[in-house]
Amino acid sequence: MKHRPALTALGVLAVLAIFPLVISSDYYRHIVIIALMWVVIGSSWNLLAGYTGQISFGHAIFFGVGAYSAGICTTKLGISAWWGMLLGGPLAMLSGLLLGWICFRLRGSYFNLATLAIGEVFRQVAIFWRDLTDGMQGILIITTFRSKVIYYFLALGLAALCVFTISRIMKSKWGFYFIAIREDQDAAEAMGISSFRYKSLSLAVSSFFTGLAGAFYMNYMGFIDPEVVFSLYFISIMAILVAIIGGAGTIWGPAVGAFIMVLLHELFRSSFFGYAPKWVSSTHALAFGLLVILAIRFMANGVVGDLPRIFNLWTRKEPIPPVEEGSGL
Amino acid sequence: MEVFIQTLVAGILIGGVYALIGLGMTLIMGVMRIINLAHGQLMMVAMYITFLLYEYLGLDPYYALLIAPPALFVLGVAIQKYLLNPLLEVDSIIPQNQILMTVGIGMVLTETMRFIFHSDYKSVKTSYSSATFMIGSICWNVPMVVAFGLAVLLTACLFLFLLKTDTGKSVRATAQNKDAALIMGINAEWITQLTYGLGAAMAAAGGTLLLPIYYLFPDVGAPFTLKAFIITVLGGMGSTVGAILGGLVLGVAESLGATYISMALKDAVGMVIFVLVLLFLPGGLKTLTKV
Secondary structure (H helix, E strand, O other): OOOOHHHHHHHHHHHHHHHHHHOOOHHHHHHHHHHHHHHHHHHHHHHHHHHOOOOOOOHHHHHHHHHHHHHHHHHOOOOOOOHHHHHHHHHHHHHHHHHHHHHOOOOHHHHHHHHHHHHHHHHHHHHHOHHHHOHHHOEEOOOOOOOHHHHHHHHHHHHHHHHHHHHHHHHOHHHHHHHHHHHOHHHHHHOOOOHHHHHHHHHHHHHHHHHHHHHHHHHHHOEEOHHHHOOHHHHHHHHHHHHHHHOOOOOOHHHHHHHHHHHHHHHHHOOOOOOOOHHHHHHHHHHHHHHHHHHHHHOOOHHHHOHHHHHHHHHOOOOOOOOOOOOOO | OHHHHHHHHHHHHHHHHHHHHHHHHHHHHHHHOOOOOOHHHHHHHHHHHHHHHHHHHOOOOOHHHHOHHHHHHHHHHHHHHHHHHHHHHOOOOOOOHHHHHHHHHHHHHHHHHHHHHOOOOEOOOOOOOOOEEEEOOEEEEHHHHHHHHHHHHHHHHHHHHHHHOHHHHHHHHHHHOHHHHHHOOOOHHHHHHHHHHHHHHHHHHHHHHHOOOOOEOHHHHHHHHHHHHHHHHHHOOOOHHHHHHHHHHHHHHHHHHHHHOOHHHHHHHHHHHHHHHHHHOOOOOHHHHOO
């Protein structure tokens, strides 16, 4: 059977589009909406990290900026938070370019740490700049629609747009430049690729979509506070996990990872939908951490990246020798 | 002026403990070239050990210095042996997967403690927890002074170990050039385990020293992980002398920030310093001291 990515994509999209029409439970719809939102964030992170090799520990910055630009539209400007869907992306992109300007002069773990630290700075600013953000009180808005179906299709549209855009980018010249930078930045520079320029481009697209996801979150959930949207563990690290569990450096990886992570999270949070004893729900963060350790140890390229290997284990064929990768950074 | 000196004293005292914690991370950074994002969490585990010893055996936190750091040393060696070293053989598209692994370890440590002890605040109230004495018009907090003194002592021991013993020299050799160290017959794998163990033990010592003064809860680790890496970067990655200076600078800066700007913004001060150092002094304090 010939592999046709476009057909697969359309098939997945069709199934996801039919889902809310068949399933009428708002609970399941909610889970898929959140998963779709994570598809956007995970894919965005993956563009910068999985393809361009710049592991960001600060994607909560863009998520938070997007969410707050939507929230502040209502609380301070008195207009609908939906304007945030227009403003959130560009504003997140601006903060992304600022982050890039500071951090792209650094490499390897220096870069990781700088993004982590600046993420924390943003969180602190959001807590203390009360005139703008209302601090720890957070922002509460009245959500526009009661039906989840509208949000569902919005999230689906966002996720599809994000994955499609990134797959187009990765087929273009930009994509090859990104991968060249990931594999060997010095060699890429020697070939005349301005690493700063292309890393910034990658970051711009990545932060734009993450900001959109943030603005969507504000509109959908109706409540944000700095500890939620600027959270290191539950946004920045979760974005990394989503992409790694699914498979960094693949188009479909983060999408698969988003569904796996959100479902797992929900399974544990609800004590396996009430079938397991109640104390299980208090272990969901622990299960998360264990999953990180196991995934990095045994499935470093994620479900999608290691699929051939997993398949071979199952059919007991000779393992395919691992692809020779460059030294990375 | 008095306020200023008092602030400075408080900053230097806490800075000594920060330096001890930061040194642990710097050692790990120097030898393995990875940032140990589970550092504060290891410290937190040590604090719980100390707390348990105090609560159930009535052991003074300072005696726990003989138990908690060795326990964390063993834990650290095990982490390096079974979780971090095997990653060198894993083929991954993400180059920094050891750092991500430490994030996972940190999460597991925090959540295990939360599962066992819940999120309640605990504290060890000793007879000397709030004891003070005065020199001139400057007030000295007894447990802080003891913590500072012991931190300096432990730091001195570490330097003696690194400079004078064979094993210490092997650690430094591995940090300088791992391949060359291997050729010289140094068991680099054991050195990495030893280093991670030592780093964890130093974080543990720092945590134990802080316990009479601090509250204890499962999330206490994360801010200290951040502090430790600010110190590491401030000092110049992998520079031990730089880390000591970095610890003192961070302590004083936080203290000044708390007094003159806002108590609540104390933690942000460290972050701002961090970003400024990355921008204007990327090599850290190391480049100034030439050590």
